[in-house]
Amino acid sequence: MHTTLIDAATLSQHLNDPKWVILDCRHDLMNPNAGRDSFAIGHIAGAQFANVDTDLSGAKVGADGKFRGRHPLPGRAALIETLRGWGIDDDTQVVAYDAHGGMFAARLWWLLRWVGHPAVAVLDGGLVAWQAAGQAMVTQTAGRAPGNISEQPSLVATVSVDEVVANLAAQARTVVDARANDRYRGENETIDPVGGHIPGAKNRFFKDNLTAEGRFKDAAQLKAEFAPLFAEPAKAIMQCGSGVTACHNLLALEVAGLPGAALYPGSWSEWVADPGRPVATGSN
Template identity: 85%
Template structure:
């Protein structure tokens, strides 16, 4: 069972394995159709396309009319049906990849763990590593026989916006923001019209988890780099712009042997949906 990362050579040996499902998670936050367009041009054999906006996210507004963020979690039942539609069963090894260092694939990795499925890994180095190894791409899409994945107890914790708000006074947990530093400081209005960060949050840009070739740093290096941010993973909350790249930090923590941190799914986009919630700017 592969539960964190998998290399291109290993994946290439299982392209015809009926118990393996490969999902292409390419996406562009500024160009929503770019992921599928890239998939149509070429993808790993047997891969199916997973859309961040529709397959891996839920409605942006809750039943009470409150804004839940740009990429809220999908309903668990709806997600299970989507996963089954891709041919995933309880004994399926799932592999997710993208072309962005795992930026989007990590979201799928986390979601499967959220519904209790541990056999999911991210292709280390993504499509770049696959192509660098001289491995083939195809253009034809495949449909799998529906799977029978069952919903099990979650393997990962989450926190709500109220939990994060209450933490401002208790300071019981450390909030870690996965956005680029200019967004954290409040200096990128193109992506974050309301700039800044949750007061007290620390910054760990998700790309800092990667080496120059786009692969994850090794366990020891990741562990050393996360060490100054918090004492205990179970007392840490990972967030980002909309609950996507925060999952990259959560995957890096698993690689580092530091499991237990929680995801704040709504993240910054939900936080600033209510102007009464405080905002901090700059590097502090």
């Protein structure tokens, strides 16, 4: 069972394995059609396309009429049906990949763990590593018979916006922001019209988890780099712009042998939807 990362050589040996499902998670925050267009041009043999906006996210407005963020979590039952549609069973090995250092594939990795499925890994280095290894890309697609994956106890933790608000006073947990430093400081109005960060949050840009070649750093290096941010993972909250790239930090923590941090799914986009919530700018 592969539960964090998988390399291109190993994946290439299982392209025809009926117990493996490969999902292409390419996406562009500025162009919603870019992922599917790229998939049509070429993808790993047997892969199916997973849309970050629709398959891996839920309704932006909740039943209470409140905005839940740009990429709120899908309903658990709806996610299970989506996973079954991709042919995933309880014993399926799932592999997710993208072309962006794992920033979107990690979201799928986390969601499967959210519904209790541990056998999911991200292709380390993504399509760049796949092609560098001389592996082929194809254009043809093929469907799969529906799977029978069932919901199991969650393997991950989440916190609500109310819990993050309460933590402002309690300071019992450390919020870690996965956005680029200019967004964290409040200097990128193109992406974040309301810039800045949650007061007290620390910054760990998700790309800092990667080597210059786009692969994840080894466990020892990741552990050393996360160590100054919080005393223990169980007292850490990972967030980002909309709850997607925060999953990259959660994957990196798992690789480092530091499991237990929680995801704040609504993240910055939900936080600033209420002008009554405080905002900090500049460096922490």
